[in-house]
Amino acid sequence: MSDSLGKLFVVISFGESHGRCVGAVVEGCPAGLRLDEKEIQWQLDRRRPVAGRARTPGSTARAEEDRVEIVSGVYNGHTTGAPITMRALNQDVDSSEYEKARFLPRPGHADYTAYIKYGGFNDFRGGGRFSGRITVSFVMAGAVARKLLDRLGIEILAHTIQIGNVEAPKANLKKVRDNAGRNAVHCADPDAAARMVKAIAGARRAGDSLGGAIEGLALNVPAGLGEPMFDTLEGELAKALFAIPAVKAVGFGAGFLAAHSTGSQNNDSFIVRRGRIATTTNNAGGILGGISNGMPIVVRVAIKPTPSIVRPQQTVDLRTITPATIEVRGRHDACIVPRAVVVVESMMAITLCDFALRAGLLPRVIK
Amino acid sequence: MSDSLGKLFVVISFGESHGRCVGAVVEGCPAGLRLDEKEIQWQLDRRRPVAGRARTPGSTARAEEDRVEIVSGVYNGHTTGAPITMRALNQDVDSSEYEKARFLPRPGHADYTAYIKYGGFNDFRGGGRFSGRITVSFVMAGAVARKLLDRLGIEILAHTIQIGNVEAPKANLKKVRDNAGRNAVHCADPDAAARMVKAIAGARRAGDSLGGAIEGLALNVPAGLGEPMFDTLEGELAKALFAIPAVKAVGFGAGFLAAHSTGSQNNDSFIVRRGRIATTTNNAGGILGGISNGMPIVVRVAIKPTPSIVRPQQTVDLRTITPATIEVRGRHDACIVPRAVVVVESMMAITLCDFALRAGLLPRVIK
Amino acid sequence: MSDSLGKLFVVISFGESHGRCVGAVVEGCPAGLRLDEKEIQWQLDRRRPVAGRARTPGSTARAEEDRVEIVSGVYNGHTTGAPITMRALNQDVDSSEYEKARFLPRPGHADYTAYIKYGGFNDFRGGGRFSGRITVSFVMAGAVARKLLDRLGIEILAHTIQIGNVEAPKANLKKVRDNAGRNAVHCADPDAAARMVKAIAGARRAGDSLGGAIEGLALNVPAGLGEPMFDTLEGELAKALFAIPAVKAVGFGAGFLAAHSTGSQNNDSFIVRRGRIATTTNNAGGILGGISNGMPIVVRVAIKPTPSIVRPQQTVDLRTITPATIEVRGRHDACIVPRAVVVVESMMAITLCDFALRAGLLPRVIK
């Protein structure tokens, strides 16, 4: 069965963490889009442990170049309308730790569920298909989607709003644009960013890890995207975001806070702003009845702490069904939130691009 | 484009709030399942404003019988393997208020987004396709799914955990089973239930409305359900749950709280319990790597307060793009949370049934 | 699993020959299309045994009115963008013969394969889902598709080119347009039509039945419809046409004759005609590389003789797996070719409408 994403802009992910490569196939991209490897590489580089000048704190020591290679679907610098295949070779692979622990599932990881589902035939090395490394393929596809959204003036932004117990103050759009790219944790508030860095360092020293939360924003999304019944904009965005390993909750606009408020507080009044219909507040997160209303799409995701921690943990030996202890070594991030920011953006871009195509907003050939 | 749910167990919803009927088509149900209208009716009755003895507080005065009629796919009391079409006629329809307010979108409702998406051709009466009444079709399909899950020993339960600022204390499974069906708000804690009823009554008196939260549980789900990449169990459950009007957030296990914890707190250790692999805690909500791990599936959804409130609200006249005021009359629930409980169960059942079929757990013919 | 047709214009068929009704759900129809029951009824009437003045020769004595009822998706005489549900009640049902022969599969019918597939739970009365009566749902959906194609100037026509050994001479488009609607067998050549009528009458007298062939034409189809790899225009048209019970072969343009010719004979040279690119001949049937080239789409389908014949036939008792004899009574057409003509048109219309939507040729809202 296909385990792909999207209906008109379709993304397939292939490859394994310690196999030959990880990659993506994108079907449904209009012909004529200018696309080169540099643009995709730029997004991939944002996902790497060392982002910009600052090295992402607490990130894995695995040093992958993640060099993207376009394998098909692009000719003379433009998309051809054919499936776009992209991949990055795996280079810095050390599977030794995994071989040892093959039958000792790591708590919080997919080792156990993968073992059950695939009868032990899954490529378990480095987490195989369940590794965070697989998100390289999401970012590749997201980079193509963003190029298409650019043409519609749709902008996608994400930023870290929480790491462990450090919560960033509510930031306006200008702050997000100006600051989130300037620190290693992609936080819109420089002070909070500094505290987040410290918190991660502390967790790492303690052999522990931290979770956090990311806010994603989509600006200039036209009203009318989303289907009324099952393929709602919320539903499809949530599905895409839950594909990111470690995401455990997704809320739109007021999110879980909506449960506490009253209708008179929560309803966003309609007004006319610069000749166009808008709302006073945005508790709906830009979505009413599963369909975009022209306001910014606002989504928040919770990311659980990295399950790999440098402490003995209780597990079960799958061969004997007896208790066992495991110490996860390998090379891991003490907090993956900062690196997930670009992944959140990528999933939003893929989903919105799919809906833009469904709504007929993009031509079949771009000229 | 198809706006259906599921890949092997496929649900289509049709009909409008004030049209002739609302209904569902279910494709992919194995042949040979005993099914009669009474069993579906029993679930539909749980969704009605008067649930059991107690009338659901603050619920709409619209008195629909919601009498299900099986139109196709069942012969001699068993499913035939053909599409199962079910419908309930609309009887108690009063569209007068809607005609008046056709061009004045109600804040918090889908009037505006539907108008934009369908160019004003949508059947706006009673909210049309965006009415809570459409969930009748979800419950119909869910009733079929539950019959199939019964065969696998999978049990689905939901209960109200919050209404407005009243939060129920954490309840164990026994309390949920014993109490949630005994009060009008479907809460596992009788005291909290009483306070929730009061809170709703207060909101109604104030011409306002309340939101809340529901917890859904799926028990005895075998390990191995869910796809590793995009069709994760979390993603598909979330997508199904966001199809319920007013759901604005979905979290699994620890949910948003996972953002606050550390890896050593959040990881669920593997243990052997009665000869089978289990986990000590269940912060993962029964899902690791997008795949069920054999522990209970635990999901929480936030439901926004009913947007229909008896107060003048600010809106925009769609004909002139000028400010206007609207007073929503119609007949509405001051809090839809209690009625949404069976809908949450239905969406969980549909999704799990789809995954059970994907995993090959159900035969093509039931004997 | 969904057994639907189309990707953007999606058709679901439900109902059984002797159940309560047969019907269709159409998803993906743009909002704002004028649609009333009369237009659908007009196409349904073309499928009935009595077509126009002349009663279709050799057709069943079952007298169904096939009165279409639009159940959802249309408001104020226009489509709303929601699923369009249509159905026709079954009225003139006599299931007595079928009950008797439940375990004696009729040669040439689906009785045996349905029994195996559904373990005997299928609604076998009147052939259930495998009855020619199910094509009522195809014609309903086709009627909606034709309305959309009308807007693009695409015309769909089919005519009978063979019944038994009577083959009609090659007819030009004018003859098809003028004559095919004027005789009971829908043949473009009046002389051949008369001989076909005779042949059917002869077969009926002999307690036998006849097959035949139909040619379908789609005119003014713009170049560019069809996908390059698997969803070719030929492949999708063929799939839709093979859904018609009794179709056993499908060929495009030269069809099977292409096997006999040489490249220099078979290639259609490109020329300029009235300022546009055309081809001198049309051996390709309007399709190159799976994509329409702007020339008429020409497809021929072979229809096997009605399997129901009034003669003792050899079969096997499914309870005992021992030889048995069956005499099919019921009420049947001695030749279904004439009634299949509108069904061929319907399947072509549905498929082309789906591709027109894929190509972005139709707006989401029709104004």
Next chain:
Amino acid sequence: MSDSLGKLFVVISFGESHGRCVGAVVEGCPAGLRLDEKEIQWQLDRRRPVAGRARTPGSTARAEEDRVEIVSGVYNGHTTGAPITMRALNQDVDSSEYEKARFLPRPGHADYTAYIKYGGFNDFRGGGRFSGRITVSFVMAGAVARKLLDRLGIEILAHTIQIGNVEAPKANLKKVRDNAGRNAVHCADPDAAARMVKAIAGARRAGDSLGGAIEGLALNVPAGLGEPMFDTLEGELAKALFAIPAVKAVGFGAGFLAAHSTGSQNNDSFIVRRGRIATTTNNAGGILGGISNGMPIVVRVAIKPTPSIVRPQQTVDLRTITPATIEVRGRHDACIVPRAVVVVESMMAITLCDFALRAGLLPRVIK
């Protein structure tokens, strides 16, 4: 939009004739299947111009090795349940002829339709996505499907039954098995094979080309495969077969001859053979009501003559819309029928494998 094949066993094709590679992604293959590159290579080699000892007559001078490389989804010699990516690099590429003729569409080729569909952005070199070379990806996927069908005892065979005007006499199964692999044209009759070879040589000398026909057989297919309405076994097989470039007609069992026969001739009587239900004749080609009946699946496809011929042909200059002449040089087969035999088998295998999975005949994990 996805242009993939299959619902549970899903095949995606990527790559271009003169790009870096051609390849396939297979999703839905159960875990635990032994699979190595040699087995795939063996099928690929059957497609190459030099098949076995005899060089396929009239085949292209392009000498591709078509060396398959498994990129993902296989670990330790077994499938892992993850997407299987395979590819073959393009090596012997000479695009010079194509550059010259970019705006002069070759008659019978997809140059014109691709140009229209993709606005000239398609990779036209060597026919790009429309090249027969793309069938390398079909054979790769087919090789995986065959391995799965092997486990069910299903055997797939195809053989050439016609080239130009040389038609092979009807062959029994033994002859097909014994002879078809022994001559360069894959014909079950050695005499006819010799005449076919001559006919191809004659066409080549004349600067012309030939079409032909292939018969595909699937043996030991269990009864019950296929869906009743739209995803019929005939419909899905036809769709898969029409994906092969140059296929213009598809018929099952009696095929187009069914149009000529009567019900009493065409009906296949049911009998008991070795304790199992069978039919006396097989005019149905093993399919009744769209569902397999346990008899051999028999399908015949017509293949048009290769459009590339060494003669001046009439075309139109796409830049000026004025008449022009083109002489196709490049390197082409004078008859592709022999090389298409393994491709026909591959498409049958893919489709039957998909239906076997739909019917639950294959486990999720093979042990």
